Amino acid sequence: MNQPTEPKADKSGVRRHNLSLVLRTVHDAGETTRAAVAARVGLTRPAVSSLVEQLLDLGFLVESGKTFSGQAGRPGTVLKPAGTGPAGLGVEINVGHVTVCLVDLAGTDRVRRTTAVDNRSAGASDVLARAAGIAAGVLDEAAALGLRPAGAALALPGLVSHGIVRQAPNLGWRDVPAAALFRDALAALRPAAHGLPAVSDNEANMAALAELRCGAPDAPRTFLHLTGGTGVGGAVVVHGELLRGAHGFAGEIGHLVVDARGPECRCGSRGCLEQYAGRHALLRAADAPDTDELAARAGRGEPRALAALAEAGRMLGRALSGAVNLLDPEAVVLGGVYPRLMPWLAPAVGEELAARVVSGLWPAGAPRLRAASPAADAARGAAGLVLHDVLADPLAHTAPEARPPGRLAETGGRRRTGAG
Amino acid sequence: MNQPTEPKADKSGVRRHNLSLVLRTVHDAGETTRAAVAARVGLTRPAVSSLVEQLLDLGFLVESGKTFSGQAGRPGTVLKPAGTGPAGLGVEINVGHVTVCLVDLAGTDRVRRTTAVDNRSAGASDVLARAAGIAAGVLDEAAALGLRPAGAALALPGLVSHGIVRQAPNLGWRDVPAAALFRDALAALRPAAHGLPAVSDNEANMAALAELRCGAPDAPRTFLHLTGGTGVGGAVVVHGELLRGAHGFAGEIGHLVVDARGPECRCGSRGCLEQYAGRHALLRAADAPDTDELAARAGRGEPRALAALAEAGRMLGRALSGAVNLLDPEAVVLGGVYPRLMPWLAPAVGEELAARVVSGLWPAGAPRLRAASPAADAARGAAGLVLHDVLADPLAHTAPEARPPGRLAETGGRRRTGAG
Numbered sequence: 001m002n003q004p005t006e007p008k009a010d011k012s013g014v015r016r017h018n019l020s021l022v023l024r025t026v027h028d029a030g031e032t033t034r035a036a037v038a039a040r041v042g043l044t045r046p047a048v049s050s051l052v053e054q055l056l057d058l059g060f061l062v063e064s065g066k067t068f069s070g071q072a073g074r075p076g077t078v079l080k081p082a083g084t085g086p087a088g089l090g091v092e093i094n095v096g097h098v099t100v101c102l103v104d105l106a107g108t109d110r111v112r113r114t115t116a117v118d119n120r121s122a123g124a125s126d127v128l129a130r131a132a133g134i135a136a137g138v139l140d141e142a143a144a145l146g147l148r149p150a151g152a153a154l155a156l157p158g159l160v161s162h163g164i165v166r167q168a169p170n171l172g173w174r175d176v177p178a179a180a181l182f183r184d185a186l187a188a189l190r191p192a193a194h195g196l197p198a199v200s201d202n203e204a205n206m207a208a209l210a211e212l213r214c215g216a217p218d219a220p221r222t223f224l225h226l227t228g229g230t231g232v233g234g235a236v237v238v239h240g241e242l243l244r245g246a247h248g249f250a251g252e253i254g255h256l257v258v259d260a261r262g263p264e265c266r267c268g269s270r271g272c273l274e275q276y277a278g279r280h281a282l283l284r285a286a287d288a289p290d291t292d293e294l295a296a297r298a299g300r301g302e303p304r305a306l307a308a309l310a311e312a313g314r315m316l317g318r319a320l321s322g323a324v325n326l327l328d329p330e331a332v333v334l335g336g337v338y339p340r341l342m343p344w345l346a347p348a349v350g351e352e353l354a355a356r357v358v359s360g361l362w363p364a365g366a367p368r369l370r371a372a373s374p375a376a377d378a379a380r381g382a383a384g385l386v387l388h389d390v391l392a393d394p395l396a397h398t399a400p401e402a403r404p405p406g407r408l409a410e411t412g413g414r415r416r417t418g419a420g
Numbered sequence: 421m422n423q424p425t426e427p428k429a430d431k432s433g434v435r436r437h438n439l440s441l442v443l444r445t446v447h448d449a450g451e452t453t454r455a456a457v458a459a460r461v462g463l464t465r466p467a468v469s470s471l472v473e474q475l476l477d478l479g480f481l482v483e484s485g486k487t488f489s490g491q492a493g494r495p496g497t498v499l500k501p502a503g504t505g506p507a508g509l510g511v512e513i514n515v516g517h518v519t520v521c522l523v524d525l526a527g528t529d530r531v532r533r534t535t536a537v538d539n540r541s542a543g544a545s546d547v548l549a550r551a552a553g554i555a556a557g558v559l560d561e562a563a564a565l566g567l568r569p570a571g572a573a574l575a576l577p578g579l580v581s582h583g584i585v586r587q588a589p590n591l592g593w594r595d596v597p598a599a600a601l602f603r604d605a606l607a608a609l610r611p612a613a614h615g616l617p618a619v620s621d622n623e624a625n626m627a628a629l630a631e632l633r634c635g636a637p638d639a640p641r642t643f644l645h646l647t648g649g650t651g652v653g654g655a656v657v658v659h660g661e662l663l664r665g666a667h668g669f670a671g672e673i674g675h676l677v678v679d680a681r682g683p684e685c686r687c688g689s690r691g692c693l694e695q696y697a698g699r700h701a702l703l704r705a706a707d708a709p710d711t712d713e714l715a716a717r718a719g720r721g722e723p724r725a726l727a728a729l730a731e732a733g734r735m736l737g738r739a740l741s742g743a744v745n746l747l748d749p750e751a752v753v754l755g756g757v758y759p760r761l762m763p764w765l766a767p768a769v770g771e772e773l774a775a776r777v778v779s780g781l782w783p784a785g786a787p788r789l790r791a792a793s794p795a796a797d798a799a800r801g802a803a804g805l806v807l808h809d810v811l812a813d814p815l816a817h818t819a820p821e822a823r824p825p826g827r828l829a830e831t832g833g834r835r836r837t838g839a840g
Contacts, residue, residue: 014434159779166779222666236746238663245748246642249779256742257776260679269741269776318677321689322742325672326656328665356677356689359579359586359669 015051016395018043022051023060024391026079027105033067033076052079058398059085060105081105084146086390086397089138089196090383091131091182092155092203095119095170095230098127100134102142102149103383105390107213111141112379124165124176125185132185139190150397151197151386152186154178155206155378157233161248163200169266170230199385203378204233204251205242209388210381211333212237214373220330224323225372226253226316228336232274236327254278256319276315279337282308291337298344309344316345317352324357335372342371435471436815438463442471443480444811446499447525453487453496472499478818479505480525501525504566506810506817509558509616510803511551511602512575512623515539515590515650518547520554522562522569523803525810527633531561532799544585544596545605552605559610570817571617571806572606574598575626575798577653581668583620589686590650619805623798624653624671625662627755629808630801632657634793640750644743645792646673646736648702648756652694656747674698676739696735699757702728711757718764729764736765737772744777755792762791 018041025037032040038048055061064078083104092099096119101112113134119127131154139149156178158168165176183198208225221240227233234253236243243250254274255267262271275281279291286308288294297305320332338345350364362368390397438461445457452460458468475481484498503524512519516539521532533554539547551574559569576598578588585596603618628645641660647653654673656663663670674694675687682691695701699711706728708714717725740752758765770784782788810817 220666234746238658243658243663243747246640246750247748247779247781249781250746250748252745252748252778255745255776255778257678257738258680260738267776267778269778318680319742322676322739323746325675326654326670326743326746327663328667328670328672330666356675356687358672358675358687358689359667361667361669 016393018047019051019055019394020392022048023055023081023394026055026061027081027107027391030106031064031067031078031080033079035076037079055394058394060394081107083108083110085148085399086150086387087142087147088383088386088390089135089149089152090155090206090379090381090386091135091152092206092377092379092382093119093127093131093171093178094157094203094378098131098134099377099379100131100138101379101383102138102147103380103387104147105387107384107387109375109380109383110145110147111138113138119171124171124173124178125181127171128178128181129185132182132189135182135186136189136193139186139193148399149193149196149386150390151199152179152182153206153382153385154182154198154200155203155382156200157203157229157231159249160200160202165200197386197389201248201382201385202233202235202251203227204235205244206378206381206385207233207335207372207376208235208237208251208333208381209242209384210376210378211335211372212240213384214376214380220333222327223329223331223333224253224320224327225333225335226320226338227372227378228277228334228338228341229279231278233336234323236329238327253319253323256322258315258318273315273319277312277319282312282337285311291340295340298341306344309341310348313345313348314352317349318356320349321353321356321362324353324362325359328359331368331370333370333372335376339371339374436813438467439471439475439814440812442468443475443501443814446475446481447501447527447811450526451484451487451498451500453499455496457499475814478814480814501527503528503530505568505819506570506807507562507567508803508806508810509555509569509572510575510626510799510801510806511555511572512626512797512799512802513539513547513551513591513598514577514623514798518551518554519797519799520551520558521799521803522558522567523800523807524567525807527804527807529795529800529803530565530567531558533558539591544591544593544598545601547591548598548601549605552602552609555602555606556609556613559606559613568819569613569616569806570810571619572599572602573626573802573805574602574618574620575623575802576620577623577649577651579669580620580622585620617806617809621668621802621805622653622655622671623647624655625664626798626801626805627653627792627796628655628657628671628753628801629662629804630796630798631753631755631792632660632801633804634796634800640753642747643749643751643753644673644740644747645753645755646740646758647792647798648697648754648758648761649699651698653756654743656749658747673739673743676742678735678738693735693739697732697739702732702757705731711760715760718761726764729761730768733765733768734772737769738776740769741773741776741782744773744782745779748779749788751788751790753790753792755796759791759794 021041025040034048038045061079062082067076067078088103090101097116099114102110104110157170159166163179165173165178179198179200187194204227207227222238225235232254235251255272257271258273259271263275265272265275286294286305353362354364441461445460454468458465481499482502487496487498508523510521517536519534522530524530576585577590579586583599585593585598599618599620607614624647627647642658645655652674655671675692677691678693679691683695685692685695706714706725773782774784
């Protein structure tokens with residue numbers, strides 16, 4: 001047998017699956033009613049009411065007022081994800097900063113700390129211990145808000161496979177078990193965090209996940225996501241899921257070759273996209289000190305700035321045309337330093353896509369090329385990865401005490417209102 | 421809510437799911453026992469026996485002798501997929517030929533007809549009517565073998581979306597509802613085929629599916645598949661599933677740019693891979709009349725042939741390095757005209773991959789670059805697509821008579837032997 005077999009389905013598995021289905025439906029809607037959930041998931045009203053009761057009792061959902069809008073008949077009680085209880089801890093470690101955030105089940109960024117620090121000047125263990133120190137402070141604040149971490153996820157600038165950072169050249173890391181080191185350092189500082197699940201992944205993947213969750217309701221679910229930084233990070237999202245590849249290394253669009261005889265790249269190849277469209281290459285070509293100044297000069301129409309941006313846009317478009325031909329995404333999302341440079345990059349990118357995408361579905365100026373959402377960053381995406389696990393199996397993430405004090409009375413009160 | 425919600429799970433759905441799980445487990449194993457199935461899927465022996473009984477009664481499985489091998493305790497009755505009953509009808513329509521095959525549930529190609537014909541000299545309706553005529557003959561043979569088509573799938577050289585061939589430049593087709601035209605033509609010839617489900621897809625996708633099913637047991641499940649022909653077809657398989665993209669156009673690796681200033685391509689772009697590694701380009705560079713002669717000359721060490729193959733290999737490797745960086749596949753499989761040219765292509769492809777794949781996982785000469793299986797072609801992949809649907813939900817593909825004559829006696833006989 002040459003393929004993994006999915007788990008069998010049985011009755012307790014069915015209820016567990018349906019609890020997740022109802023929780024995700026409320027989560028995706030933000031606010032909804034039992035009737036709307038039943039219509040959406042195709043279960044009966046009594047079945048949905050029973051599942052909702054359990055999710056209320058376990059603290060995953062809360063009720064909030066009534067709605068008459070959009071529903072025939074009786075008013076419905078509004079359901080929404082709880083603002084207390086399980087939350088995702090996201091940790092972004094980059095060359096010049098550490099960001100830690102805690103995101104609740106409703107998807108709100110509740111606590112966030114960013115510290116500017118030179119992470120190249122210390123070893124991996126020290127950097128991770130420092131990140132754990134910042135995270136410990138975030139957890140103290142979280143406890144005061146009634147939030148408890150369901151897990152931690154680390155976003156790192158490198159190739160990450162099975163929890164090990166294989167290479168992070170800008171940090172100087174090789175084969176670092178980052179998630180385990182972080183988890184142990186955090187448990188040493190806050191014994192309550194002992195046993196907290198921790199994972200790590202490439203920062204570009206995490207930023208793409210954040211885009212998926214912070215984007216508009218009509219945001220694409222199959223897209224390429226580029227993060228313009230020192231390098232050009234990339235991620236591929238297919239039907240709302242990250243494409244990770246066989247070893248977790250998928251998405252390295254920054255190393256697509258745009259000119260085989262081009263300049264040497266730190267990866268060992270030549271003419272990679274990041275040699276033309278990475279921040280360093282762009283600033284060098286424009287002779288600008290930083291991207292703010294580059295944008296200002298382009299805004300004033302300075303020829304050298306405009307030429308550098310047009311050339312970077314052409315190279316981005318050339319690499320993207322190959323990626324679009326290979327993946328047929330709904331959209332390409334440009335993040336990192338690119339959103340503020342879009343007015344000058346987008347025309348050249350669009351021209352290349354229009355000329356080179358074989359399906360003819362990418363006319364220049366198409367809305368399929370878009371800037372990343374300002375709220376989407378890798379730390380937030382990391383926190384979202386934890387919440388994804390909670391939503392997929394809420395029963396695995398219940399509080400130590402299954403039914404908090406006070407819930408019984410509330411339950412009685414709810415029941416008198418009639419199931420909404 | 422911005423994502424599709426999967427169907428609810430309920431009890432009849434659970435049994436349906438588990439019937440599929442057991443059938444797929446037997447299918448993947450080729451031959452197995454009830455005990456081995458139970459161990460594999462994690463259901464109890466009685467539950468598996470009940471599911472197996474139903475699959476035997478419905479004609480999806482057969483029993484065949486006993487085995488003592490590899491199992492403790494009592495001998496097990498060997499289970500295997502039936503060689504009669506539902507089968508997949510695969511139809512490949514290309515520039516110079518039509519191939520129709522019928523593949524049974526065990527994955528065996530039971531009937532196959534190939535007709536050499538110039539499909540550019542007729543309109544799409546005539547070409548599809550001709551294919552239906554060939555298919556009608558195949559169905560007559562199939563009936564004599566106790567096989568009935570569960571559906572038909574068409575493999576076509578072009579961009580196919582939602583059953584419509586949007587563009588097939590080598591056939592001169594645009595916006596052709598190929599599956600519907602084929603189905604109607606077949607029903608006009610064989611009224612019994614009325615209502616037969618028919619789908620269509622890109623031939624490179626179908627060839628990749630065939631590779632998935634014809635490959636060795638340890639064959640990769642996440643791979644890039646290239647088909648060298650007039651153009652260079654491509655497909656992306658992730659965890660055993662085709663990656664289709666937002667519109668069904670994914671996989672167009674033939675139009676990755678390898679030299680932005682290169683020759684014009686029929687797609688409107690410049691310097692696409694197929695301008696260097698497509699059959700026409702390769703034969704022109706080598707000044708050879710066909711690939712047999714090219715291989716013969718290369719085998720004799722003729723410099724022009726060797727140079728043309730090395731250059732095509734470099735360009736293949738360059739495009740593939742980008743695709744590997746983006747997708748992180750386990751392997752790259754080269755089909756079409758490439759397998760017989762592998763001795764001369766592979767070194768240059770491997771060198772480029774070794775130099776340009778950022779993860780460092782593609783050293784030159786790695787077994788990750790491999791030739792397609794000789795048995796895997798697009799017609800067979802198309803038939804496999806139909807069988808995939810049967811395996812996913814056998815109850816939707818039962819025979820008109822639910823329990824064929826003679827099954828009761830056999831059932832009694834089976835039960836006396838003890839469930840193996």
